[in-house]
Amino acid sequence: MLKRGLSAVATLGVAALILTGCAASAPAASGGDSGAPAFTDRGPITLAIGKISGGNAAQTAVDAWNKDHADEQVTLVELSAKSDAQRQQLFQNAQTKSDAYTVMALDGTLIAQFAANRWIEQLPKDDLGLDDRLPATVKTVTYRDNVYGVPLSTDAAMLYYRTDLLKAAGITEAPKTFAELSAACTAVKALPEGAGISCYAGQFDKYEGLTCNVSEIINTAGGSLLDDKGRPTVDTPEARKGLTQLVSMFKDGEIPAEAITYNEEAGRQAFLAGKLLFHRQWAYQYVSASASDGSSQVAGKFAVAPLPGFSADKGGASVLGGKNLVISAFGKNKATALDFAKFFGSAENQEVFLAGAGVAPTVAALYDDPKMLEKYPYLPTLKQSILTAVPRPAVANYDDVTAAIQDSAYAALSGTEGVDAALKTMQGKLEGLLK
Amino acid sequence: MTAVVHGKTRSAGTPARPPVRQSWHNEGRLALTLLAPGVLVMVVVIVLPILETIRQSLFGAPGLDPATGFVNETEPFVALANYTDIFSSTGERFWRALGNTSFFAVATVVPETIIGVGMALIMNQALRARALVRVAILIPWAIPTALSGVLWGWIFSANGVANAFLPTQVLWTSDGFAAQLAVIMADTWKTAPFLALLVLAGLQTIPVEVYEAARVDGAGPWRRFIGVTLPLVRPALVVAILFRMLDALRMFDLPYVLIGPRKSSVETISMLAQDEAAALRYGSAAAYAIILFLYIFLIAFVFVRMFGADVLGARDRVGPTRAERRAAKANARFIAAASAASPKETLR
Numbered sequence: 001m002l003k004r005g006l007s008a009v010a011t012l013g014v015a016a017l018i019l020t021g022c023a024a025s026a027p028a029a030s031g032g033d034s035g036a037p038a039f040t041d042r043g044p045i046t047l048a049i050g051k052i053s054g055g056n057a058a059q060t061a062v063d064a065w066n067k068d069h070a071d072e073q074v075t076l077v078e079l080s081a082k083s084d085a086q087r088q089q090l091f092q093n094a095q096t097k098s099d100a101y102t103v104m105a106l107d108g109t110l111i112a113q114f115a116a117n118r119w120i121e122q123l124p125k126d127d128l129g130l131d132d133r134l135p136a137t138v139k140t141v142t143y144r145d146n147v148y149g150v151p152l153s154t155d156a157a158m159l160y161y162r163t164d165l166l167k168a169a170g171i172t173e174a175p176k177t178f179a180e181l182s183a184a185c186t187a188v189k190a191l192p193e194g195a196g197i198s199c200y201a202g203q204f205d206k207y208e209g210l211t212c213n214v215s216e217i218i219n220t221a222g223g224s225l226l227d228d229k230g231r232p233t234v235d236t237p238e239a240r241k242g243l244t245q246l247v248s249m250f251k252d253g254e255i256p257a258e259a260i261t262y263n264e265e266a267g268r269q270a271f272l273a274g275k276l277l278f279h280r281q282w283a284y285q286y287v288s289a290s291a292s293d294g295s296s297q298v299a300g301k302f303a304v305a306p307l308p309g310f311s312a313d314k315g316g317a318s319v320l321g322g323k324n325l326v327i328s329a330f331g332k333n334k335a336t337a338l339d340f341a342k343f344f345g346s347a348e349n350q351e352v353f354l355a356g357a358g359v360a361p362t363v364a365a366l367y368d369d370p371k372m373l374e375k376y377p378y379l380p381t382l383k384q385s386i387l388t389a390v391p392r393p394a395v396a397n398y399d400d401v402t403a404a405i406q407d408s409a410y411a412a413l414s415g416t417e418g419v420d421a422a423l424k425t426m427q428g429k430l431e432g433l434l435k
Numbered sequence: 436m437t438a439v440v441h442g443k444t445r446s447a448g449t450p451a452r453p454p455v456r457q458s459w460h461n462e463g464r465l466a467l468t469l470l471a472p473g474v475l476v477m478v479v480v481i482v483l484p485i486l487e488t489i490r491q492s493l494f495g496a497p498g499l500d501p502a503t504g505f506v507n508e509t510e511p512f513v514a515l516a517n518y519t520d521i522f523s524s525t526g527e528r529f530w531r532a533l534g535n536t537s538f539f540a541v542a543t544v545v546p547e548t549i550i551g552v553g554m555a556l557i558m559n560q561a562l563r564a565r566a567l568v569r570v571a572i573l574i575p576w577a578i579p580t581a582l583s584g585v586l587w588g589w590i591f592s593a594n595g596v597a598n599a600f601l602p603t604q605v606l607w608t609s610d611g612f613a614a615q616l617a618v619i620m621a622d623t624w625k626t627a628p629f630l631a632l633l634v635l636a637g638l639q640t641i642p643v644e645v646y647e648a649a650r651v652d653g654a655g656p657w658r659r660f661i662g663v664t665l666p667l668v669r670p671a672l673v674v675a676i677l678f679r680m681l682d683a684l685r686m687f688d689l690p691y692v693l694i695g696p697r698k699s700s701v702e703t704i705s706m707l708a709q710d711e712a713a714a715l716r717y718g719s720a721a722a723y724a725i726i727l728f729l730y731i732f733l734i735a736f737v738f739v740r741m742f743g744a745d746v747l748g749a750r751d752r753v754g755p756t757r758a759e760r761r762a763a764k765a766n767a768r769f770i771a772a773a774s775a776a777s778p779k780e781t782l783r
Contacts (some may be wrong), residue, residue, distance in 0.1 A: 116499060117506045117715075144504040205608070206695055258593035261608045266592065396499050396506060399714040403697060414609060 012092035036108035037121055043333040045102035045340060048077040048093075049323070050086050057356045061349045063338060069099040072336040077101060083208075093328070094119035101332035103341050105152060105323040108140035108391060109208075109398050115143040116396030121334065121343075122146045132347060136363040136389045141324045143394055148326055150345035153353065155321030156385035157202075157307055158378065160271060160289065162280040164301040165194050174305030175278075176312050178245055185254060185277055194277070199254035201270065202280035204246075205263050206410045210403045211392065212319045213280065214409040217242040219317035219390045220309050225405070225430075226393050236407075237422050242308070244419050247412055260414055272296045281306060282321060283360050286378045304378045306385050318389045321358065322362065360386075397433055404429035487726070492517055492721035510718065517722035528699070529707065529723075533730070536703045538615070539690075540683040542736075543622040548676055550623065551630025556664075558631065559638045576628035584692030587621040591693070610698045618690050618701055625689075626682070632673045637671025638664070673742045680738060684731045704730070 049058055062076050077100070079086045087110065093101050094114065106114060113118045125147040130138050133151050141149035161174050165201075169187040182202065189192035203209030215225055223238030232241070249255040259267070264282065271279040272289055274297040279285075286304065289296050307316025325341040327334055343349070350361035354372055360382060366372060367383040395401055408426035411417035417425070495513040497506050521529050542771045554572050558565070575583065590605035599606050608618040641664065649659045665672075687705035694701045696710060704727040711720035 116504055185733070206610070206697055258604060258606060261593050261606055270594075397714070401716075403710075406697065410610070416610075 002055045036162060037326075037334075037401050039121075039124075040332040040337045041333045042072055042336045044071075044073045044075070045064065045331065045333050045337050046075045046077050047100035047101065047103045047105075047340070047344065048090070049080055049105040050079045050083075052079045057353050057359070060356075061344055061352060065343055069336075072340075074103075074116055074331070074340055079105075083107065090114075094330070097330045099328070099330050099332050101328050102333065102337045103344070104328055106149060106324050108320060108322055108324060109402070111141055111148055111324060111326070112143045112394040112396050113398055114326065115146070115148045119329055120148050121329055122148055123150070123327065123338065127338075128342060129206045132364060134364050134383075134386050136320055136386055137322065137392060140322065140391050140394075141326075147275045149324035150341045151322065152325050152345045152350070153322045153359045154362050154386055155284075155360050156281050156318040156382055156389050157212070157280050157316075158318075158381050158385055159307050159316075160276075160281050160285060160302055160303040160304055162188075162274075162277050162298060162301055165191070165277060168193060174303065175308050176305075176315060177310060178308050180251075181278055182254060182310050187275055193244070197277050198259075198270075198275055199258040200249060200278040200280070201255055201259040201262055201276050203262055203264055203267060204255075204260050204410075204413055205266075206406050207263060208402060208406075209263055210409055211405045211412075214243065214246070214405060215319050215390070215392055216280075216307065216317060217246055219319075220307065220315075221245070222310075222314075224390070226395075226434070230393075230395065232427055232434055233425035239423055241421055243409065243412055243423060245310075247415075247419055250413055250415070260410075261403055271302075272298060274298055276293075283378060283382050284358070286376070287358055305336045306381060306388070315384075315388060318385045319389045320386065320389045322360065395434060400433045401430060404433060445586055481615065488721045488724055491717055492719075492725050494718040496716040496718060517719045518726070520719065521722060523725065528702070531699055531706075532702045532704045532707050534685065535615075535701060535706075536684055536727075536730075539618065539622070539686050539703065542615075542619050543626070543686075544676060544679050544681050546619070546623045546678060547627045547630050548672075550627040551675070552634055552668075552672070554627060554631035555634035555638055556660075558635050572631060573628050575625050576632070578625070580625065580688045581692050583621060583625050584689050587617065587624075588693050591617045592620075608694055610694075610700050613699065614690075614694045614698060614701050618686075618693060621688055621693055622683070622686070626679060630679060632671055633675035633678070634668060637668040640671075641667045677735065677738055677742075681731055681735055684734060685727070 039079075047058070047062060051058075054425040059076055060079075062074050066073050080087050087107070090101070090104060090106065090110070092098075093104075094117065099230070103112075104120075106120070112122075115122070128147065128150055130151070134154065137151040137154045138147070140154075141147055159174065165188045166174075166184060168191055169183050169184065171187065175181040176402050176407045183361050185199035188197065189199075204213060210319075218225060218234065218239045221242030222237045223236050223242055224233050244327040246255070250257070250260075262270070263356075264285075267276070267279060267281060268285050268288065270276050271281070271285065272295065289302055292299050302425045307318055309315040325345050327341060329348055331337060345362075347363040349364065350359070350363050351366055351369075351372075353359040354361050354366055355375065358376060361367070364383075367379045373379055392398075395400055404426055408417070408429070412419050412422035449567065492509040493512060493514055495516065497508065497510050499506055558569050578586070588608065593604065593606060593608075595607075597607065605613050607613045615662060645663055645667070646659060649663050654662060685705055686703050687709065689707070690701040690703060691706055692699075696702075696706060704723055708723035709722045711717075711723060
C-alpha cells in the first residue's frame, strides 16, 4: 500500500524500495490485540536515543552490555537533541515500518500515540520490575492500563527563586502560594537592589511548554484537563481560577510582557542574567545557574522550591517530562530488545546517568542517596514535585489536544481573548477531539 | 551625434523548410526518442506524485476504535470531505492562511524587487572591489532558510539586537503585525540577492553602446535607467519576479522557524499542510497541498498572461533580443530628443 504521497518529491522508485524493505522485515511476533506479545528472537539490535547531555553516558552503558552479550550486540543510534526533530525521526521510522530502531527512547506524551498506532509493543508489566519506580513515572508509560515502556528518566518543574533578594527583603522561606509569591515580589521590588526585576515567568510561547504551564496551573487550582474517564473538564471554576492567575499576572506586569515569547532557553537566560525573581523551570537549569564561570549572574544566590499553590496546604502540581524505553513493533530480535531495555533502564544505569549527566531518575531510592544529594542538592525538591505531579493526558491524538490547549491559552495570555471565552473554546475543541 | 544604427539587419524572411514529408517523419521520430527519457523522468518525479497526492486527499484519517484504543488499520474513503472541511469547519483558519500567503507574496516580493534591482546595478558596475561586493551581496542567499530563521530569531528575540536599536521593546516573535514584519524583513534579506542575481544576468546582456548613445544624446542617469535599463532588463526581471512569487507562495520554513507554528498572523497554507501531516491526517494535508498547488498555478498563469514572462523559452534566452536592443537604442535617442513618447510605445 502506497501511502504518504504528500511529500511530492518522493519517487515511486524510492517508495518501492522502502516497501520491499519492510515486507522483508515484517515482524514475526507482532502483538495481538490482547495481552503482551511473545518476545522470542535474539540477536543484534539498535538503541535510538537523543543525546543525553553531559557526554557519552549512553554509550558507556551500551558498551557494558555489549561486553557480556557477544551475540546480542547493541548499536547506539543517536537521535537529534531537539525534541521536534527527534519526534520526526521516530515518526518516519514508524511510518516506513523500518527496523532501523529496535529500542527507542520516547517522550512520555508520545507513548499513547505510538501505542494506539501499534508502532510499539506492549510489554509484560510484571516482568519489568517497576516496583522501585516513582508511581507517576509508571503512569507515563501506560496506555489504557497496559504498559508500553520502561521509565528511563523523568523531569518535573520547580520554582527557582533568588535567595539573596528574598533575604534582603527579610523573607526566609520560599513562597508556598501565589499570594505569598506576589507579596514577596512587592517587598523585593521596594529594595534598591530589586528595582527593575521581574516577578515570575514560565514558558508561555505557543509550543508544548505552554501546555505544560497551563496544565500545571489548572491542576494546581484543583481543576484538570480531563476527568478520570478522559472527558475534557476545562470549562470549570477551578480551571478558570488557574488560568486567570496567569492572565492577571501578565496584566499586572508581575509576569513581564516579554515572557509571552519565552521558551525554556529564553527564560533560562533571563533567570541567569538576574532578571527574574521567581522562575518555573525544569531541573536542568539548576546546574547551569550554579555555574561559577561567569555565565550565570545568580550562582550561589538561588534555590529551588516546589511550585506554589493556591493554599498553604496544597502545593503546585507539576507535569512530568522524561524519556521511556519502548520496543518498536517493526524491530527484530525482540527478546534481546526486552532484556536490553530492562538493563538500560535499571537502577544501576540510572545512577550512572544521574551522576554523570544529571538525568533525573525514575527509581525512587536514588533521590535519597547521600552521594547524589551532595552533587545535586535539588533532588529532594524534585522528588516532591514528581510525587505530586499530574502527567499530561495520555491520548492517541495528543498533537491535536495540545494544539487546542495552546491556541486558547495563548489567546488568553496575550489578551486577545477573555479567560472565560478561551476556556469555553478549549472545552469545545477538546470535546470534539475526544469523543 | 553618432547615429549608431546596426548595419546588419536580419534577413527578412525565414528560410523555407524543405517540404519533404519523409524527413519530417524521421525528425519527429528522432525527437520523440530523444525526449522519451526526459518525459519518463518528469512523469515519475512530477506527474505520479501529484496523482498520488490527489488520491491521498480523498482519504480521511483512520479513526480510533473506542473499544480497543487502537487506531484502525485502514484510511476511510471520504471523497471530497477533506476539501469541503477546509472551506467550512476549518474555514476561518484556511482563509486566514490564504490571506497571509498572498500578503507575504506581495509584501516580500515588492521590496525584494526594488532592493534586488539596486543590488544588481551595483554589482554591474565595474568597481575595483567587484568580486568582494558580489560575494557580500550573495551570502544571504547561500544561507539555508531554516538557518537564517534561527539567526533572525536571535535578532528579533525580546532582548535581541533589533530591540536594542528601538526605543520600545517590540515582541517580534509573538503573534501579530510585528511577527509579519519580522518575516518580511528576514525574507527580504534572504532573497533579494536571488533577484539581484537574475537581474544582473539580464543587465550584462545590455551592450555598452546603448548607454553611450543615450549619454551622448544627453540623458541623465535616471532617464538612462528608466528609458534604457528597465525596458531592456524587463524580460529577465519578469521571470525573476515570477520565480520569487511562486517561491513566496510556498513560504514555510521562515515563519515556522522564526515565529513558530500555529501563530495565526504568519500561518501560511504550507504550514497548514505540514500541521495536518504532523498530526497524521495525510488526507487533509494532501488536500491543502492540492489547493495551494492550484492557487500557485492560477497566480502564475495570470502573471504570465499579464506580463508575458518568457518562461516557456519562446525567446530562446533570458535577455533582450536584438530587435529589442535596436528599439531601445532608438528609444534612447528618442528620449534624448525630449520626445513625449512613452518607452513602452516606442518598444512595441
